[in-house]
Amino acid sequence: MNPGMITNLDQIFVILQHRVAGLFPPLFQPLVAMILGVLGIIAVFPGIFALTTVLERKGLGRMQNRLGPNRVGPFGFLQPIADAIKSLTKEDIVPRTADEIVHFLAPVVLVVAIFLGYAVLPVGRNMVLLNIDAGILFFFAIGATAELSIFMAGWSSRNKYSLLGAMRAVAQMISYEVPLLLSAVVAIMMTGSLAPTVIVQAQSGFTGILPHWYVFTPWGFAGFALFVVAALAETNRSPFDLPEGESELVAGYFTEYSGFKFALFFLGEYLGMMSIAGYGITLFLGGWGAPFSFLEFIPSWAWFFGKLFLAICFFIWLRGTLPRLRQDQLMNFAWKFMLPLSLLNLGVAASWRFLGEWLGTGLTGEIVRWLACAAVLLLAYVLLARVLLRRQKISPRSYRYAD
């Protein structure tokens, strides 16, 4: 393929957007381009959500030694359409004691907030709806709004399971928001910018065939690991799915939702997972960059969605593997383990920067600073884990009501 064709393929959606917008009078062109971008987000990500539900059910089925959905369409891949029709035609039940307005608004606020988060996510070269200076801050600010909608859902249902689920969810999301933000800060600190596009740009370029992704540095790896754990908790995914622990709380904060409102919660949860995975990719995995220099001919958007697909598979794999935590384990983990490590990681990232200036750019200097930073982080990880484990009183568990 010649370079021109590669660029065209890379920018195909951008070119398409310009062509369609060009059909309108000049006054409306920015508006039309914006609407096309929004339509793209609204069409693509729920589409991925539909595929993810099949993938998750089939994947979990495999892990649990069963088949999963296989009746609707080839290999059960039309299952989401059947599910969508089902949830659209189901009766929408609102409890008589529920607070009707808040009960109605909760899923709307959730889905709107989560869709807004996609506005600043770069999904390819020049493919970002809103290229603002403080993009990462925007994402975290909008993510904080989702907590409020979960509280609204739980409180307005007037159901103790809903309220307990909502309280758990909010407490968990607030606790893990701290390490989530702090672990993202290292990438922002090293780039010197809050704009997602600039962060991706800073990770482009190659040494030999290997890319300059932040995950390949000690602080980047630690930050990425902390970010993934906090992201799992933030999106209420297993093993942090206590807010909807079905063995204890029916379905948590959306127990009293049925029909399409329930589907909206479901959609919100998966879209939230995908957007946070997208930001993890942007911050640490080079965004839409290719993993090897000789693979750069593949379009940037293909790389982004490929990485997103891998992230989704990873989340499904974890859900099939790990058991649910207990409430006290959850809180201890956030405040006693994640928080100190993410604070330490900030210090390590800063010293990485100054060690680089001090040791120079030679190969030995690079190796020394890599090993030094990795050693500090590894030592802290091992020591902290040991101390926390020793404090735990591990004994046979007594079951109060089962004996």
Next chain:
Amino acid sequence: MSPAMIEGFLFGLIAVMTLAGALAAALLRNLVHCALSLTVTFAGLAVLYLSLGAQFVGLSQILVYIGAVAILVVFAILLTHGAGALPHLFVASSGWRTGWVAAVVVAFVFIGALLRSPLPQSSGPVPQIAVRSIGQALMGAYVLPLEIVAILLTVALIGAVIVAMPTEQGESK
């Protein structure tokens, strides 16, 4: 419609939303509804900041006020059993009269100050403040206030942990 007209219309819409939220927060009888209306006000303020081009302030407003303060308020309401609707009672108190007088006086002072202050003549385009320059100002010229606030918050955090710590076995008896 010219862009200025659209801007004016949007400003009016956001202003009405902000004021309605504030009024509802003061007048509704259900405390959780009040807290949620207050959130609408916070959001309206954030959008106003954003429409003025103050990205950092607007987004921090959302992050801090909606993400933390609103949640704190609803948690406090739930934990103090104030979540149910209050009965429709008119609370008779001699404080009402004083309250009205104070409200009218304060309103007059504010309106007077507003009317007397001259509108700043806009000179040229609004300066675009990048987030980077805010960061540099915080780490440079304003580093001392920043550190003092940080110490204050740390003290508050430690205080909260001490309050929440389980009391000693001997003390509880």
